[in-house]
Structure formats: structure tokens, C-alpha cells
Amino acid sequence: MPARLNEFSAAEAARRIESGELTAEALAAACLERIAERDDAVRAWAFIHAKQALAEARDLDQMPRRSRLHGVPFGVKDIIDTESLPTEYGSPIYRGHQPRADAACVALLRRAGCLLLGKTVTTEFANNHPSPTRNPHDPRHTPGGSSSGSAAAVADCMVPLALGTQTGGSVIRPAAYCGAFAVKPSFGSINRQGTKFVAESLDTIGIFSRTPEDLALALEVLSSRPAPDFAAFAGKPRIGLCRTPRWQDADAATQANLEEAATRLSKAGAAVGDFELPAGSEALFERHKIIMGFESARALAWEYANFPEQISTTLKPRLDEAWQVTRAEYDAVRETARQCRRALADRMREVDFLLTPSAPSEAPRSLASTGDPVFNRAWTLFGLPCVTVPHGKGAHGLPLGVQLVGPFDGDAALLGWAHWADAALGAGG
Amino acid sequence: MPARLNEFSAAEAARRIESGELTAEALAAACLERIAERDDAVRAWAFIHAKQALAEARDLDQMPRRSRLHGVPFGVKDIIDTESLPTEYGSPIYRGHQPRADAACVALLRRAGCLLLGKTVTTEFANNHPSPTRNPHDPRHTPGGSSSGSAAAVADCMVPLALGTQTGGSVIRPAAYCGAFAVKPSFGSINRQGTKFVAESLDTIGIFSRTPEDLALALEVLSSRPAPDFAAFAGKPRIGLCRTPRWQDADAATQANLEEAATRLSKAGAAVGDFELPAGSEALFERHKIIMGFESARALAWEYANFPEQISTTLKPRLDEAWQVTRAEYDAVRETARQCRRALADRMREVDFLLTPSAPSEAPRSLASTGDPVFNRAWTLFGLPCVTVPHGKGAHGLPLGVQLVGPFDGDAALLGWAHWADAALGAGG
Numbered sequence: 001m002p003a004r005l006n007e008f009s010a011a012e013a014a015r016r017i018e019s020g021e022l023t024a025e026a027l028a029a030a031c032l033e034r035i036a037e038r039d040d041a042v043r044a045w046a047f048i049h050a051k052q053a054l055a056e057a058r059d060l061d062q063m064p065r066r067s068r069l070h071g072v073p074f075g076v077k078d079i080i081d082t083e084s085l086p087t088e089y090g091s092p093i094y095r096g097h098q099p100r101a102d103a104a105c106v107a108l109l110r111r112a113g114c115l116l117l118g119k120t121v122t123t124e125f126a127n128n129h130p131s132p133t134r135n136p137h138d139p140r141h142t143p144g145g146s147s148s149g150s151a152a153a154v155a156d157c158m159v160p161l162a163l164g165t166q167t168g169g170s171v172i173r174p175a176a177y178c179g180a181f182a183v184k185p186s187f188g189s190i191n192r193q194g195t196k197f198v199a200e201s202l203d204t205i206g207i208f209s210r211t212p213e214d215l216a217l218a219l220e221v222l223s224s225r226p227a228p229d230f231a232a233f234a235g236k237p238r239i240g241l242c243r244t245p246r247w248q249d250a251d252a253a254t255q256a257n258l259e260e261a262a263t264r265l266s267k268a269g270a271a272v273g274d275f276e277l278p279a280g281s282e283a284l285f286e287r288h289k290i291i292m293g294f295e296s297a298r299a300l301a302w303e304y305a306n307f308p309e310q311i312s313t314t315l316k317p318r319l320d321e322a323w324q325v326t327r328a329e330y331d332a333v334r335e336t337a338r339q340c341r342r343a344l345a346d347r348m349r350e351v352d353f354l355l356t357p358s359a360p361s362e363a364p365r366s367l368a369s370t371g372d373p374v375f376n377r378a379w380t381l382f383g384l385p386c387v388t389v390p391h392g393k394g395a396h397g398l399p400l401g402v403q404l405v406g407p408f409d410g411d412a413a414l415l416g417w418a419h420w421a422d423a424a425l426g427a428g429g
Numbered sequence: 430m431p432a433r434l435n436e437f438s439a440a441e442a443a444r445r446i447e448s449g450e451l452t453a454e455a456l457a458a459a460c461l462e463r464i465a466e467r468d469d470a471v472r473a474w475a476f477i478h479a480k481q482a483l484a485e486a487r488d489l490d491q492m493p494r495r496s497r498l499h500g501v502p503f504g505v506k507d508i509i510d511t512e513s514l515p516t517e518y519g520s521p522i523y524r525g526h527q528p529r530a531d532a533a534c535v536a537l538l539r540r541a542g543c544l545l546l547g548k549t550v551t552t553e554f555a556n557n558h559p560s561p562t563r564n565p566h567d568p569r570h571t572p573g574g575s576s577s578g579s580a581a582a583v584a585d586c587m588v589p590l591a592l593g594t595q596t597g598g599s600v601i602r603p604a605a606y607c608g609a610f611a612v613k614p615s616f617g618s619i620n621r622q623g624t625k626f627v628a629e630s631l632d633t634i635g636i637f638s639r640t641p642e643d644l645a646l647a648l649e650v651l652s653s654r655p656a657p658d659f660a661a662f663a664g665k666p667r668i669g670l671c672r673t674p675r676w677q678d679a680d681a682a683t684q685a686n687l688e689e690a691a692t693r694l695s696k697a698g699a700a701v702g703d704f705e706l707p708a709g710s711e712a713l714f715e716r717h718k719i720i721m722g723f724e725s726a727r728a729l730a731w732e733y734a735n736f737p738e739q740i741s742t743t744l745k746p747r748l749d750e751a752w753q754v755t756r757a758e759y760d761a762v763r764e765t766a767r768q769c770r771r772a773l774a775d776r777m778r779e780v781d782f783l784l785t786p787s788a789p790s791e792a793p794r795s796l797a798s799t800g801d802p803v804f805n806r807a808w809t810l811f812g813l814p815c816v817t818v819p820h821g822k823g824a825h826g827l828p829l830g831v832q833l834v835g836p837f838d839g840d841a842a843l844l845g846w847a848h849w850a851d852a853a854l855g856a857g858g
Contacts, residue, residue, distance in 0.1 A: 083731070103731075201617060224755070299620055301620075302530045305540055
């Protein structure tokens with residue numbers, strides 16, 4: 001049992017709220033206290049209205065239970081609209097911007113009795129210009145991005161659940177860097193109304209938490225797919241060990257950690273075999289950028305035309321370059337991606353999930369970059385569900401993660417296997 | 430040559446502006462005059478700021494030419510955000526709502542030197558509760574929906590170009606009812622940032638105009654795909670005559686009109702053959718509703734939770750019902766659609782385009798319904814490009830349209846064939 005209320009998992013907190021051992025108000029107050037204590041160092045939050053959150057928590061305490069997450073506070077990446085808190089998309093262009101409505105994902109969590117605690121820091125337009133957020137394990141290291149605040153806040157026990165978005169590697173990578181669990185569901189799992197687009201054919205809303213169970217319960221609320229029965233995932237999964245064509249980009253600690261994880265899962269009963277991506281996939285690890293650039297140039301057409309001087313020196317040249325990409329180049333990458341996606345779907349029938357790095361290393365010791373999404377981009381482009389499970393340490397002692405990738409729309413089963421893998425990886429620890 | 434400036438096509442007006450025979454200001458003034466004359470009867474416009482539009486027109490007259498549509502005014506369906514005009518999504522919930530930014534599609538047209546003339550009426554949340562707009566050919570008849578205002582405004586020569594959106598049949602059907610040309614491009618052709626979602630896996634931005642050339646030039650700006658060279662589409666297309674599994678839903682005039690169009694195109698040199706949709710497609714003409722319902726319930730989760738009494742008596746029960754649809758039902762329809770889409774893509778290699786009705790009849794004599802999207806839903810679900818070409822008259826003398834459907838991402842060629850078909854259909858007239 002955790003020493004402090006803010007350390008409870010979402011599911012455990014909700015169980016105690018249901019049984020009357022805990023109130024939503026006390027839980028929210030504990031999270032707010034943790035934030036007050038730590039956020040000067042971590043800088044995970046963009047906007048919090050503490051009084052309002054506590055008042056809503058009291059309302060939830062009076063209300064019939066709405067779901068298995070009733071009373072649980074959550075953070076929302078500031079690329080997602082909220083009616084009651086400003087939404088600045090990490091950009092000075094939107095200073096003080098107050099949306100009229102909650103995004104669908106926020107409305108769905110509130111409908112389930114969850115408590116909007118505040119907005120978490122996003123990098124500028126969920127792109128790669130660094131935010132002020134620090135890695136809670138060591139403030140000299142990046143928390144990753146673009147969902148910097150959500151990853152750091154959850155890992156630092158400021159909130160048990162948070163929402164982020166991934167276009168390249170903006171959910172899985174920061175979660176791995178900060179030592180949190182996270183899921184980037186299959187493309188199309190969570191409604192995106194009210195989320196500012198980076199690249200609409202890629203953008204996917206994801207969830208951060210500190211247990212696989214919390215991911216499963218939150219994804220049930222957000223996708224309307226029933227959460228897995230973890231007891232059903234106790235067997236002997238078939239695992240494809242996928243080093244990817246970019247294995248050489250992973251540092252020694254990451255390579256060793258993944259091999260060790262594979263050995264451990266094999267000892268726990270899994271059938272582990274090497275898994276190669278379909279021919280043509282190699283190129284997509286880079287060409288993802290063509291799609292992301294082409295689409296984000298258009299999604300930001302208004303900002304680029306009207307406020308070019310308020311776009312960062314990281315993003316502005318990327319947009320300049322993206323406007324040079326032709327529709328034919330863009331369409332060609334999309335067509336290659338479609339072909340690879342189909343070939344991969346066939347091949348993935350032979351496994352329950354793939355095991356692959358969550359990131360090429362622990363969080364780099366730098367605040368000047370949010371790290372490299374090379375181990376995330378292709379999966380986002382394929383639209384496949386990805387879960388990162390914290391496992392191991394890097395050279396500086398920061399967390400590493402292993403990534404599980406499942407078949408399209410097999411999100412619930414993937415979370416079932418993530419729960420199994422987490423237990424199996426921990427057991428030998 | 431048209432009697433009045435407001436009757437010019439977009440391309441013709443832009444050519445005259447370039448040559449100095451016409452100014453953007455005079456063109457905008459002529460459109461505004463037409464609106465002042467006619468909009469009490471037609472009710473196509475939600476918001477216009479005439480002074481601002483004329484000032485912007487004068488600015489455009491001073492500026493170097495930005496595209497082949499420089500100086501051309503356009504209308505924007507009020508489901509699409511605009512920075513300088515309110516955006517109410519056809520709902521009292523959003524009364525007075527003023528977005529912070531222009532949607533990407535608006536920004537792209539302005540970047541090309543087009544003039545935002547005003548917002549056109551949308552039905553409530555681009556769904557099927559009728560708007561106050563009337564059919565310009567006869568005010569007792571519906572203009573169709575949900576892009577009611579865009580279709581009526583373009584057909585009535587109030588503006589040469591307008592944007593709409595289609596989730597079921599909200600672009601092609603109202604265009605056909607009003608006697609306008611329109612294109613619903615391939616899914617993914619036009620960036621949707623700043624467009625309020627109905628169902629994000631279906632919603633597609635479309636264009637209304639009075640000539641195929643205007644559609645082609647506007648789609649070039651909006652999709653970055655080069656417009657077709659019409660001279661290259663002078664040959665003998667292979668046409669699949671697709672009566673669809675819902676042929677019995679088309680009235681006698683519509684059936685006769687499509688057969689007559691096929692005969693006429695055949696006489697003009699086309700190879701016309703019957704075309705059957707892949708097995709399993711029949712069900713999708715109805716099951717499209719499962720996808721639209723499931724997604725729109727979530728896209729409107731905030732409105733449904735907070736303002737249920739401000740949702741129309743048409744939409745509210747649809748949303749109630751949609752919340753009963755399970756994720757498994759929804760996923761099953763999506764999977765069927767994917768399979769049919771693949772089978773259809775293979776089969777469509779044998780033709781240049783399909784010929785099919787744009788709507789089951791002329792515009793119904795009623796303002797209580799926006800008509801039936803039965804001949805549009807499946808194509809939207811398949812993501813294929815569709816163009817409606819005005820041709821023929823219904824029983825009450827209102828316009829009919831024939832619909833051309835092309836292969837995925839073959840939008841430019843489809844517009845090339847639409848230009849050819851329009852000429853071929855008119856030539857024998």
C-alpha cells in the first residue's frame with residue numbers, strides 16, 4: 001500500500017472511493033499537494049484551477065458511481081480542448097485561448113465520473129520544440145515529448161491518469177523516458193473531436209498511467225471496447241522479437257535490455273521468435289516525416305500565414321521544408337504504408353504481439369531535444385496499438401521501457417498481454 | 430457571357446481580374462447585391478460582414494496574383510471555423526461562438542487569394558434536422574442538406590464557389606437538388622483542421638461550383654494535386670453503369686434520366702457496361718448509419734451531456750439510439766467496409782469511372798426533410814471521389830444530377846471526365 005494517497009493507481013483509488021475508505025476530494029487534494037510540492041522542479045502542468053477541481057471532486061463524492069474510475073483525477077495534454085481551462089497548444093499564438101467545449105475524450109472521461117485536474121504541458125503544437133518540462137527522475141534529462149507534461153506528471157505521482165497524443169512517438173517515448181506505462185491505441189479507437197491536429201492521418205490519443213490495469217479501464221471508457229479479463233492472459237503468448245531495421249540506433253543498454261526481457265518472457269512460458277518487418281518497411285521509419293510534414297503544414301496553414309514570427313525556430317524551418325513536399329511524394333508514401341500495413345497484418349496472425357524497444361535509449365541528458373521517435377514512427381504509421389512497459393535502466397540509471405505492439409484493433413488483448421508481461425518481467429527481477 | 434458579374438464562373442472571373450477587365454471588389458459587390466436581392470427568399474447565408482469582405486477585396490486587387498482563383502469570393506459552410514466570422518455549427522448551443530482561427534481549408538483558399546464572402550447555413554451539426562434554407566428553384570422544395578446554404582448559394586449565383594462537408598450525402602445530394610456541380614474528394618484529400626466532426630472516419634470536405642473547371646481549380650488549391658488538363662480527357666472512357674442495390678429507391682424520372690445519360694455518353698464514344706458492387710456492399714447502404722451514429726455520439730459527447738435540451742428533436746433521439754450501438758457492432762461494419770473497399774478497388778481498375786444517381790429524385794417538395802442520402806452513403810464509406818453533374822429534370826421540373834464515382838485518389842482524372850461528360854450530356858441536349 002502506497003505511503004501517500006497520490007500514489008494509488010487509478011483502479012485502486014476508485015475501489016477505495018467505492019468502498020467509502022477514500023473520497024474523490026481527498027484524492028484530488030493529495031494530487032494537488034504533490035503538484036504544489038514538485039511542479040516547480042518538474043513543470044508538468046500548464047493550467048490548474050485547484051478550487052474548481054476540489055468543488056467538482058465534492059460533487060463526484062455525492063453522485064452515484066458512474067464507472068470503475070469514478071472519482072479518479074486525470075490530466076489532459078494542452079493540445080486537447082477543455083471548456084473550463086485554457087488551451088494554448090504550447091504556442092504563444094494561442095495565449096489565453098479558451099475553447100467553447102470539451103474535446104470528446106475529456107467529455108467521455110467526465111461522463112465516467114473522472115475528475116479533470118488540469119492541463120499538462122505540450123510541446124509547441126505537439127511537435128518537437130522542447131517544452132520547459134523536466135524528467136522527474138533527473139531534471140537535467142528531457143521527459144521526452146510531445147506529451148511531456150502527461151508523462152512526467154503520471155510518473156511523478158502527481159495524477160494517476162493522463163491523456164496525450166502521438167503522431168510520431170509522442171506517447172510511448174515520453175512514457176518510457178519517465179518510467180510510466182502508456183498505450184497508443186489502434187488508429188480510430190478514441191474520438192478526436194476537439195484535439196488540435198498535427199497530422200490527421202496519424203494523430204492518436206493515448207493514455208498514461210502507472211499500471212496496465214489503469215490503461216485498460218481508461219481505454220474502456222474512451223473506446224467503448226470492454227477491458228480485458230487479465231486472468232485470460234495467463235497462457236503462453238507467441239511473441240515476435242522485432243529489433244526493426246533501426247536496431248543499430250538503439251544504445252547498448254537498450255539492446256541488452258530488450259534481449260534480456262525476451263529471455264525473461266521466454267522463461268515465463270512465451271514462445272519468442274525473431275520477427276522481420278515486410279519488405280519496404282525500412283524506408284517508412286524515415287518517410288513518416290513526409291506524411292507528418294505535409295499534413296502539419298496544412299493543419300497549421302492559418303498560424304503559418306498569420307503569425308510566422310511566433311512559430312519556434314525548431315518548427316518554422318520544418319514547416320518551410322514541408323511546404324516543398326509535393327502531393328505526389330506524399331501520396332506515394334501513403335501508398336507504401338498501406339501496402340506494408342496489409343503485409344504486416346497477414347504476418348502478425350502468427351504472433352500475439354511484437355516486442356520492440358520503446359525508445360533508442362533512456363531519456364537523453366539534455367533539455368534541448370525531446371529525444372528520437374525512431375522506434376515509434378512506423379507503428380504510428382501502421383495504426384497498430386502500442387503499449388510501453390517500464391523495464392530496466394539506462395546508462396545514467398534512468399528508466400527504460402519495452403514496447404508491445406499488437407494487431408490492428410486488438411487493443412484489449414494487447415493490454416492483457418502487457419499485464420502478463422509486466423508481471424513476468426518483474427517476477428525474475 | 431453572363432448578364433451579371435455574379436453569374437461568372439470562378440475561373441472566368443479570375444481570368445478577367447487578371448486581365449484587368451474586372452476587380453475583385455466589383456465581383457464581391459455583385460455577389461453581395463445578389464444576396465441582398467435574394468436571400469430573404471433563399472436563406473442560404475448564416476453570417477456575412479459585407480464591409481469587411483469589400484475591404485479584403487480591395488486588398489486583393491492591390492496584391493500580386495496568388496493563384497488561378499485570385500480575387501474569387503467563396504462561401505463556407507458554418508460547420509467550418511472562421512476567425513473573422515462567427516461559427517455556430519447550426520446549433521443554438523454555439524450561439525455567438527467565435528473561433529480563434531480559420532480552418533485549414535479556409536486558410537488554404539485565402540492563401541490562394543480567394544475572398545471569404547461569408548458563412549453558409551448548415552443543418553444542426555451537419556446532421557439531418559432541416560435548416561431554414563430553401564431550394565432556389567422553388568422555395569417549397571428542400572435544398573437538401575446538410576450543406577444546404579452552400580448548395581443553394583452557388584446554384585443561385587450568389588457566390589461562384591462554396592465549401593461543404595459530406596458524412597453521408599451532404600455535398601452531392603444538395604448540389605444535385607439545387608442544380609450545382611460538386612465534388613466530394615477522396616477521403617483524406619482536404620485537411621480537416623478546424624472542421625467540427627460529425628463522424629471523423631467519414632467526414633470529407635467538398636466543393637460546390639457551377640462548372641467542372643471551378644471544382645478542379647479549387648481542389649488543386651485545397652488538395653495540392655494538380656488540376657487535370659481537360660484536353661487529355663477527350664477519349665473514350667470506360668464507364669461502369671452502377672444502378673446500385675438500391676435502384677428501386679430511385680423514382681421513375683431519376684431512373685430514366687440515368688439510363689438516358691448512359692446512352693448519351695455511349696453515343697459520345699464511351700464504352701458503357703453494367704457494374705455490380707462487390708458482395709456484401711448492399712448492407713453498407715444502411716449500415717453506414719451504425720458508423721455515423723457511433724462516431725457522432727462521441728463527437729457530440731460534450732453537447733449531449735451539457736445541453737441535451739438544446740439538441741433538436743430530430744437529432745436527440747438519433748444520439749440516444751447511437752449510444753446503444755456497441756463497439757463490436759461498429760467494428761464489424763468497419764471491417765465489412767474495408768473488405769468491400771478492397772474488392773471494389775480491384776474491380777474499378779476495369780473502368781475510368783462509375784455512373785450512378787446523385788440522389789433518388791429531384792428535391793422533395795417539403796422543408797421538413799433534407800431528402801434521402803441513400804445514393805451517397807456507401808461511396809462516402811468507401812472514401813471514393815464523387816462528382817455530381819447537373820443533368821435532366823424531375824417530375825416537378827427541378828434539377829436532377831448524375832453522379833460520377835472514381836477510383837481512390839483519382840480525383841483529378843474524375844474531374845477531367847466530369848468535364849467531358851458535362852459537354853457530352855449537353856451536346857445532345
